[in-house]
Amino acid sequence: MPTATLTRIHLNRRHRAARTDLADAVSLHKTLMRLVPDHLGPHPRARAHLLHRLETGPDPFLLVQTTYLPDLTALPPGYGTAHSHDLTPMLRALRPGLPVRYRITAAPTASRIADAVPHPTTGRRRGKTISLQGEAALAWWQRRATAAGLEVTTSWAAPRPFPRSSQDRPAVHHTLTQFDGTALITDPHALTTAVLNGIGKGKPYGAGLLSLAPA
Structure with missing residues (x-):
């Protein structure tokens, strides 16, 4: 590890x-x-x-x-x-069934294929990435948490401001949401990977860090 x-x-x-x-x-x-x-x-x-x-x-x-x-x-x-x-020590203590509190500020997104333009050479369609908010953002987190080895028991979300870049720097566009709640650990290995690697997009700009504490 x-x-x-x-x-x-x-x-x-x-x-x-x-x-x-x-x-x-x-x-x-x-x-x-x-x-x-x-x-x-x-x-x-x-x-x-x-x-x-x-x-x-x-x-x-x-x-x-x-x-x-x-x-x-x-x-x-x-x-x-x-x-x-x-x-x-915290990562080694993760066990299936252990209740935890979590916090993550993330950039929930989805790919909208309907808006995609075919590639001029391959013809493949690459969906347009859109930011998710409200219930769609909560559903996104539920899916990501499950994949990360958590069974969410409570969850609430709040929008977080994104510090915009200065005009003379490359534009960075993300919509951030903070998710807080409680969960049960289902897969310690997947959870450790998620903690170390982060979840979702926007990681260089303050998104993706998953924090855990005993519930």
Whole structure:
């Protein structure tokens, strides 16, 4: 099992870089990529299993998960205070039937084949990706949770704001939804894979990190 580390970063809202990252998903992604080693190949975020979630409020903080020990000295000086702990004991304790509480901010999507345009060469239709909200988003989470080794017992959803990129950066478009609730573990191996790899799209921009706690 890869060693997974969860880091909590309490942001200093008076720090210029922290304020920028709170408002710009691409800038935040670049800051967090400093925490993992260089030269990880063409897909460094996926190789490092870097996932994060921004918890908003009067005292906002970041949850950052990696399978490399994060280099916290790479954060800008004064950016915030950070503490890390090893997730391995939690992952090893997962058992079938164990009740857990979960939280995930995700980007629920579906492919709409009816709107697809045939490829000019192959003729294949690739569906248009659409964002899901409301009951459709809850149904999406139910399917993803089942595949991830969870039997959902309670679930509620709330829209989450997506920090848009600055105009001089590539546009990133996701609709985020936070899912909270309780579940029973059905497949610890599938659940461990989901925790390490994340769920759904938008992982570089604050989606996909699944958090678990005893129910």
